Amino acid sequence: MTERSIRTIDSQVMTGRAGRLRLTSKNPYVPRSAIIREITRETDSVSTFVMSFIDELENNSFSYQPGQFMMVSVAHQGEAPISISSSSLQSDFFSLTIRNSGRLTKAMHSLKPGNVIGLRGPYGTAFPLEEMQGRNLLIVGGGIGMAPLRSVVHTCCRQPDHFGKVSVLYGSQNPGELCFQSEMQSWKEAGVDCRLIVDAADNGWQHQVGLVTDLLTDEFRPQKKKDLALVCGPGIMIRFVIQRLEELGYSPENIFTTLERHMKCGFGLCGHCHCREKLVCVDGPVFRRSQLGVLEDL
Amino acid sequence: MRRKQWILHKDHLLPFLRKLRKSRSLVAPVRNSYGDTMYTEMNDLDNESIELAEQPQNSLKSFFFPQREKLCHYSVDEAVGDSAQAYRFYPSLPESRAVVYFGVRSCDMFAVMYCDTIFLGGRERDVYYDARRRNALFITLACNHPFENCFCNAARTGPYLEMGYDLQFTDLGDRYFVEVDKARGREVVQQWPQFFVPAGDDDRQAHYQAALESRGLFRRQVHVDLAVQLLDQGEEPQALLAELSARCQDCGGCAFICPTCTCFNIVDQPLSDDRGERVRTWDACTFDGFTRMAGNHNSVQIISQRVTKRFYHKLRDDVLRHGRSSCVGCGRCVGMCFGGVDIVRFIDGLCAADDKRSEKREDGHD
Ligand SMILES: Cc1cc2nc3c(=O)[nH]c(=O)nc-3n(C[C@H](O)[C@H](O)[C@H](O)COP(=O)(O)OP(=O)(O)OC[C@H]3O[C@@H](n4cnc5c(N)ncnc54)[C@H](O)[C@@H]3O)c2cc1C
Ligand code: SF4
Ligand code: FES
Numbered sequence: 001m002t003e004r005s006i007r008t009i010d011s012q013v014m015t016g017r018a019g020r021l022r023l024t025s026k027n028p029y030v031p032r033s034a035i036i037r038e039i040t041r042e043t044d045s046v047s048t049f050v051m052s053f054i055d056e057l058e059n060n061s062f063s064y065q066p067g068q069f070m071m072v073s074v075a076h077q078g079e080a081p082i083s084i085s086s087s088s089l090q091s092d093f094f095s096l097t098i099r100n101s102g103r104l105t106k107a108m109h110s111l112k113p114g115n116v117i118g119l120r121g122p123y124g125t126a127f128p129l130e131e132m133q134g135r136n137l138l139i140v141g142g143g144i145g146m147a148p149l150r151s152v153v154h155t156c157c158r159q160p161d162h163f164g165k166v167s168v169l170y171g172s173q174n175p176g177e178l179c180f181q182s183e184m185q186s187w188k189e190a191g192v193d194c195r196l197i198v199d200a201a202d203n204g205w206q207h208q209v210g211l212v213t214d215l216l217t218d219e220f221r222p223q224k225k226k227d228l229a230l231v232c233g234p235g236i237m238i239r240f241v242i243q244r245l246e247e248l249g250y251s252p253e254n255i256f257t258t259l260e261r262h263m264k265c266g267f268g269l270c271g272h273c274h275c276r277e278k279l280v281c282v283d284g285p286v287f288r289r290s291q292l293g294v295l296e297d298l
Numbered sequence: 299m300r301r302k303q304w305i306l307h308k309d310h311l312l313p314f315l316r317k318l319r320k321s322r323s324l325v326a327p328v329r330n331s332y333g334d335t336m337y338t339e340m341n342d343l344d345n346e347s348i349e350l351a352e353q354p355q356n357s358l359k360s361f362f363f364p365q366r367e368k369l370c371h372y373s374v375d376e377a378v379g380d381s382a383q384a385y386r387f388y389p390s391l392p393e394s395r396a397v398v399y400f401g402v403r404s405c406d407m408f409a410v411m412y413c414d415t416i417f418l419g420g421r422e423r424d425v426y427y428d429a430r431r432r433n434a435l436f437i438t439l440a441c442n443h444p445f446e447n448c449f450c451n452a453a454r455t456g457p458y459l460e461m462g463y464d465l466q467f468t469d470l471g472d473r474y475f476v477e478v479d480k481a482r483g484r485e486v487v488q489q490w491p492q493f494f495v496p497a498g499d500d501d502r503q504a505h506y507q508a509a510l511e512s513r514g515l516f517r518r519q520v521h522v523d524l525a526v527q528l529l530d531q532g533e534e535p536q537a538l539l540a541e542l543s544a545r546c547q548d549c550g551g552c553a554f555i556c557p558t559c560t561c562f563n564i565v566d567q568p569l570s571d572d573r574g575e576r577v578r579t580w581d582a583c584t585f586d587g588f589t590r591m592a593g594n595h596n597s598v599q600i601i602s603q604r605v606t607k608r609f610y611h612k613l614r615d616d617v618l619r620h621g622r623s624s625c626v627g628c629g630r631c632v633g634m635c636f637g638g639v640d641i642v643r644f645i646d647g648l649c650a651a652d653d654k655r656s657e658k659r660e661d662g663h664d
Contacts, residue, residue, distance in 0.1 A: 026423075026425065027389045027391070027425045028422035028423075028424075028425070029369045029370065029389070029425075029426075029564075029576075030369075030370055030387050030389050031387050033384070033385055033386060035382070073372075073385075073387075073566075075372070075374040075385055076374075076566050076568045076574055077566060078564065078565050078566045078576075079564065114377065114382060114383065115383055116382070116383050116384060116385040117385065118372075118385060118387060262588070264562065264563055264564045264581075265562075265564065267420065267421050267422040268420045268421050268422070269416060269417065269420060269422070269424060269560075269562075270561060270562050270563070270564070270578075270581070271560065271561030271562070271581075271583065271611075272561065272563075272581070272588065274583075274607065274611065274615065276610075276614075276615060277614065277615035277616075277618035277619050282420070282421055
C-alpha cells in the first residue's frame with residue numbers, strides 16, 4: 001500500500017462511527033482485553049497464565065511464533081514485555097509464564113482466573129521454525145528464560161516428525177525455581193531429551209549440580225553441520241553458553257539467542273531497547289549469533 | 299515547466315500570513331515577554347511580533363510529539379453478579395488540525411524529516427504523531443546569519459535547504475526569494491497568486507550570493523563527518539566518555555531541547571481505583587532508569603557511560619540504521635548544558651584524540 005492510499009484511508013476513517021472503530025484497531029498503542037482462563041503455579045515466584053482474548057474475532061485472527069512477546073497491561077501498573085510460552089500450533093488460547101519480579105508482575109500474581117488484563121502484540125522476531133524443520137535442536141535455557149523456549153518445545157512435541165533429535169538443557173539457581181517440572185514427563189514421552197542442573201541442590205535432588213554450561217559436554221557436539229542451538233536466559237549465562245557452544249563446534253550461523261532490554265513500546269519507536277544500532281523489540285529479541293558481534297554488553 | 303522560484307515583497311508578508319491563517323493555525327518564532335524567542339502558536343498577528351532574527355530556543359518537536367501526551371484512558375470494572383470483570387482502553391487521538399509553521403529554520407525542518415522516519419516509517423505508524431503532522435505546512439527560512447553555536451553546515455542540514463520544505467524563504471533585504479518543493483507549497487502559491495511575482499535573474503543572483511556568504515559565516519568548525527567515521531571504525535573514546543559522564547548532572551536537558559531526541563516513556567497514571575490514564579512522556583537515555591531491567595540488572599554502566607548512548611545513537615547507530623547522523627547541528631545542547639556535556643564537546647574530544655594519535659604515528663616515522 002502506498003503512503004498516499006494509507007492517508008486516504010486514514011482520513012476516511014476519521015469520519016463516521018464505524019470508521020472510528022477501525023482507527024482504534026489500527027492504533028498500535030491500544031491493548032486488547034484478554035481473560036485469564038487458568039493459572040498454573042510453577043514455582044514460588046513463577047506462574048503460567050493461560051489466556052484468551054475476550055473478543056472472539058481477536059482469538060480467530062491471533063497468531064504468533066515461538067520467541068515472540070506480548071506487551072502486558074495490568075490495571076494501573078503500565079506495561080511489561082512477556083514472552084509467549086505456549087505452542088504456536090495451538091489456536092484457542094496461549095500462555096504467558098511470568099516471574100514475580102517487580103511492580104507489574106507482582107500485580108499479575110495477585111490475579112485469579114476470570115480476571116482481565118490488556119495485551120498488545122505479538123512483537124519481535126521468532127525462533128526460525130522453518131529453518132528448524134528436520135534439524136537436530138539443542139535448547140539451552142536458564143531460569144525464566146525457559147519460557148519462550150517452552151513454546152519451541154511444545155511445538156516440537158506436537159510435531160515430533162518435523163524435527164530431528166530435540167535436547168533440552170535447563171538450569172536454575174535451586175530446584176524450587178525450576179519451571180515446568182510437572183510437564184517434563186510429557187516432553188520426555190514425546191522424545192525430548194531433558195537434562196536439568198541447579199546451582200545449589202536440596203535433599204531430594206536427583207540431577208546434576210553446577211552451571212548450565214557444565215551440561216554442555218562433548219556429548220552435545222553438533223552431529224551434523226546443520227544442527228541448531230537455541231539459547232535464552234540471563235545475559236551472563238547467554239555469554240558463557242554461546243562461548244561453550246562455539247567451542248563445541250556450532251557455527252555462529254546456527255546459534256540463536258534472545259536479548260533482554262527495557263521496553264516501552266515494543267515496535268521500534270520509544271528507543272528504550274537499543275543495543276548498539278539494533279532495536280531489540282523489532283530486530284530481536286531472537287538473534288542469530290552471527291548478527292551480534294561482541295557479547296560483552298549483554 | 300512549473301515555475302519554482304518567486305518573489306514575495308516584505309510588505310506582503312503579513313497580509314499573506316493573514317490569508318494563510320484563514321484556514322489554518324499559525325506557528326512562528328515569537329519573542330515573549332521574557333525576551334525569549336520561541337516557536338509559538340500565534341493568536342493575534344497585530345499584537346504579537348514575529349522574530350526572525352533570533353534562533354528559536356525550542357524546536358518544532360513538541361508540536362508533533364508533546365512532552366506529555368495522553369494515549370488512552372482506561373477503566374477497570376470489578377465483576378458484579380453475572381457481569382465479568384472488565385478492563386478497557388479508550389484511545390484519545392488528537393484532532394488533525396491544519397497548521398502552517400512559518401519561519402522554520404533549516405535544521406528544524408530537517409529534524410521534522412528525521413522524526414517522520416522514526417514515527418511514520420517503521421513497523422507501526424504512530425497515529426498520534428501522524429494526526430498532528432498530517433496537515434502541517436512548512437514555510438522555512440534559509441539562514442543568512444548562522445548563530446553562535448550552529449554547525450548545520452557540518453551536519454549537512456543547512457544553512458539552506460535543498461528539499462523537504464513546502465516553501466523556503468530567503469531574505470533578500472526588501473523581499474523574500476521563495477522556492478517551492480512540495481505540492482502543498484505549490485498549492486499555496488496557486489491559491490494566492492497576488493502575493494507572488496516570478497523571480498528574475500537578479501533575484502536568482504542575489505539568492506546565490508546570500509547562500510554563498512552564509513556558508514562563510516560559521517564560527518564553529520565541528521568535524522561531524524570525521525566523528526562519524528571514527529565511531530564507524532570502532533573507536534571507543536573511553537576516557538572522554540567517562541569524563542563527560544562524570545560531569546553530567548542527569549537533568550535530561552540536552553535530550554529535551556534536542557529536535558531529534560525522540561525516546562519516550564509510557565506510564566499509567568491512576569485517577570481513581572477504577573480509572574486512569576496511560577500517558578507518554580519524553581524520556582532521556584541519560585536518566586538512571588532508562589535501561590534498568592529486572593533484578594536491577596543494567597546493561598549500561600551508569601557512572602562511566604551515562605552519555606555514551608546519546609552520542610553513539612546520533613553519530614553511529616542512526617548512520618547504520620537510517621543512513622545519516624541524526625544530529626542536525628542546531629547547537630541547542632551547547633547552549634543548554636551548564637556542565638559542557640554537549641555533542642560538540644564530544645565530537646571535538648573524539649577528533650582531538652585522533653589528531654594526537656596521528657601526530658604520534660608521524661613522530662614514530664621520523
Ligand atoms: C522480550 C522480553 C521477553 C520477556 N519475557 C518474560 C517472560 O516470559 N516472563 C517474565 O517473567 N519476564 C519476562 N521478561 C522480563 C520482564 O519484562 C521484566 O522483568 C519486567 O521489568 C517486569 O516488569 P515489572 O513491572 O514487574 O518490574 P519492574 O517494576 O519494572 O521492576 C523490574 C526491575 O527494573 C527496575 N525498573 C523498571 N523500570 C524502571 C524505571 N523506569 N526506572 C528505574 N528502574 C526501573 C526496577 O527497579 C526493578 O529492579 C521479558 C523481557 C523482555 C524484554
Ligand atoms: S545533538 Fe545538540 S546540536 Fe545535535 S541536533 Fe540535538 S540539540 Fe542540536
Ligand atoms: S521497545 Fe520501544 S523501541 Fe524497542
